[in-house]
Amino acid sequence: LEAGVATQVRGPSALDQALDWARRNPAQTAVGILALIVLALIVRYSLHDVAQASINGLVSGSYYALGAVGLTLVYGILKLTNFAHGDFLTFGAYMAFLATATWGLPLVAGILFAVATTAALGVGFEKVLWRPMRRRKAGLLQLLLISIGLAFVIRNGIQLYWGTSQRKIEANTGATVEFLDLRIGRIALFVMIAGIVVLLLVALMLRRSSLGRQMRALADNFDLAETAGIDTDRVVTATWIFAGGLAGLAGVLYATALGAFNPNTGFQLLLSLFAAVILGGIGNAYGALAGGIVLGLVQEWSTLVVAGQWKVAVGFGVLILVLIVRPQGIFGRERTL
Amino acid sequence: VIEHAVALDFLSQTGFWIGVGIIAGYYAIFTLGLQLNVGYTGLLNFGQAGFMAVGAYAMGLLVVKSGFSFWLALPVATLIAMAFGVLIGLPSLRLRADYFAIVTISFAEIIRVATTNAISITGGSNGLSGYETTWDDTSDSIQDSLATIGWGDEPALPLLLVTAVTAVILIVLLSLAQRTPWGRVLRAVREDEDAARALGKNVFSYKLQSLALGAALAAIAGYFIALDLATLFPDTFEPIFTFIGFGVLILGGLANYPGVAAGSVILWAILEGTRFIELPLVEEKVEALRFMFVGVLIILLMVFRPQGMFGKRQEMVLSE
Numbered sequence: 001l002e003a004g005v006a007t008q009v010r011g012p013s014a015l016d017q018a019l020d021w022a023r024r025n026p027a028q029t030a031v032g033i034l035a036l037i038v039l040a041l042i043v044r045y046s047l048h049d050v051a052q053a054s055i056n057g058l059v060s061g062s063y064y065a066l067g068a069v070g071l072t073l074v075y076g077i078l079k080l081t082n083f084a085h086g087d088f089l090t091f092g093a094y095m096a097f098l099a100t101a102t103w104g105l106p107l108v109a110g111i112l113f114a115v116a117t118t119a120a121l122g123v124g125f126e127k128v129l130w131r132p133m134r135r136r137k138a139g140l141l142q143l144l145l146i147s148i149g150l151a152f153v154i155r156n157g158i159q160l161y162w163g164t165s166q167r168k169i170e171a172n173t174g175a176t177v178e179f180l181d182l183r184i185g186r187i188a189l190f191v192m193i194a195g196i197v198v199l200l201l202v203a204l205m206l207r208r209s210s211l212g213r214q215m216r217a218l219a220d221n222f223d224l225a226e227t228a229g230i231d232t233d234r235v236v237t238a239t240w241i242f243a244g245g246l247a248g249l250a251g252v253l254y255a256t257a258l259g260a261f262n263p264n265t266g267f268q269l270l271l272s273l274f275a276a277v278i279l280g281g282i283g284n285a286y287g288a289l290a291g292g293i294v295l296g297l298v299q300e301w302s303t304l305v306v307a308g309q310w311k312v313a314v315g316f317g318v319l320i321l322v323l324i325v326r327p328q329g330i331f332g333r334e335r336t337l
Numbered sequence: 338v339i340e341h342a343v344a345l346d347f348l349s350q351t352g353f354w355i356g357v358g359i360i361a362g363y364y365a366i367f368t369l370g371l372q373l374n375v376g377y378t379g380l381l382n383f384g385q386a387g388f389m390a391v392g393a394y395a396m397g398l399l400v401v402k403s404g405f406s407f408w409l410a411l412p413v414a415t416l417i418a419m420a421f422g423v424l425i426g427l428p429s430l431r432l433r434a435d436y437f438a439i440v441t442i443s444f445a446e447i448i449r450v451a452t453t454n455a456i457s458i459t460g461g462s463n464g465l466s467g468y469e470t471t472w473d474d475t476s477d478s479i480q481d482s483l484a485t486i487g488w489g490d491e492p493a494l495p496l497l498l499v500t501a502v503t504a505v506i507l508i509v510l511l512s513l514a515q516r517t518p519w520g521r522v523l524r525a526v527r528e529d530e531d532a533a534r535a536l537g538k539n540v541f542s543y544k545l546q547s548l549a550l551g552a553a554l555a556a557i558a559g560y561f562i563a564l565d566l567a568t569l570f571p572d573t574f575e576p577i578f579t580f581i582g583f584g585v586l587i588l589g590g591l592a593n594y595p596g597v598a599a600g601s602v603i604l605w606a607i608l609e610g611t612r613f614i615e616l617p618l619v620e621e622k623v624e625a626l627r628f629m630f631v632g633v634l635i636i637l638l639m640v641f642r643p644q645g646m647f648g649k650r651q652e653m654v655l656s657e
Contacts, residue, residue, distance in 0.1 A: 081435045146639045152632025159625035274439045313450040316443035324428040
């Protein structure tokens, strides 16, 4: 009995120490929790099923990540919660459709056209809308509602021109690659690799290049960066080129892999993109990659336990849980709160 | 013969405008909750459609599956919606404004996915019906009374009257509540949370009360939708319902309850009235034009008149 009392006096319990370690090492903790879930799933189901679900999760996770990185850049630098971002993805998909199906260009040209036009769309709205509103010191609610209005205009503009019927970007969606008895669609594999490579390049750009350093300076403190002599208008324009271009790319790749799309496709993805952004810590490009992949994995694993239609709800449930435990996201810094 | 045709046309138009009035009525009640949350407390509640779904489905299920009387189901379902407000508020009210917006919209989507997929309970996309028989009897007796003054020809008129009376009563009650010390503390929370806290006010509790009351208003709007449509479908409660509610809110103006009713009537009169303009377009493209109009309206308001028609500019504050 005395020994028990002594250990209590000696300091924080093992549980407290573990929780404290978890707070200081959120990424390792997240990986640990995911590993435990995988182990539990493998014990309950078969290794093959879990591996197949994980591959599907990595694929959808890479769409989420690719769509989320532009959202997180714009949020981090402009403090703008852009509800029109999902419709940027839709715009990209329809631009590629215009180039390939209507004009008969090859898919690669269609992708480049989509990236260029969606980037131009982002820059255009920056010039006519966001920059004047920043000058007027518009508030959070004002900017958020403008982005919702813009989302209505883009989505319904697309519907006005192309109608609501399902469209297809011609690609051989049926082809699959098989290894170790696991299947992955060839396009899905391409999308996944393209997504991860592009995201790593963006992260490298943010870390190494002069433009990336200036972007991070703006994200830290916009006014201070301006005072320090950074040409903020130029950096913001570059941000919209990246955000728009990546959204266009994500839109084409997602639409191609999905097979069919309509004017609502991007908006339906938007909340999952927000979830990926927040899971990873808002304003953080690596975070968007990690958040997207975690979201994709958890959603696909959930299909082993409950019916597939629930996976969207599972994703949002995980988001709410993570925010309760760690409001700044897995990779977010306390300061960004 | 021509006179006869015109008369019929006029009659059908009366029915049409009664329908528009009902929509404007329940959008107004829905948006009163947003006004309380956004306009007076500074909470960006984007999950209002979710609270409405909880209220409407709770009412429907209590009547159809649990055998509650319609009149008992209404207060019980309102309490259930308020409980959801507390449940969502407890973990999320400590988050900053934009995260709160995304958590509430995610909650609303979870509710919608659940009502779509729990087919054995809600009927999923086949819909839930059979809760409106009590209301139909009430509606008939109101219609009989209306017939004595010669207004007995419109089957939807009783619902319009009850919706409008409910909206007016709620506007009066909420406006009165705003003048009490309770209402003043809510504004203080919106303007400067830290100052309100320094004065010893429990800011968190006030936010929670605001959210729960807003959820109750969403639930009441949900009952009128349920009665208007006679069948509940999950797709009615998509996020776009909340977005249009925000359109109504900022058209009327922040921190003004009667403005919500004015905003709702004007927006829906424009949206539905334009159906009479003949356009050489198919229906889905006309629909697209109408929603582009809503988008442009929201953008123009936020750029040129962020306080809306009746709001005050100095009330456009969000403590963030």
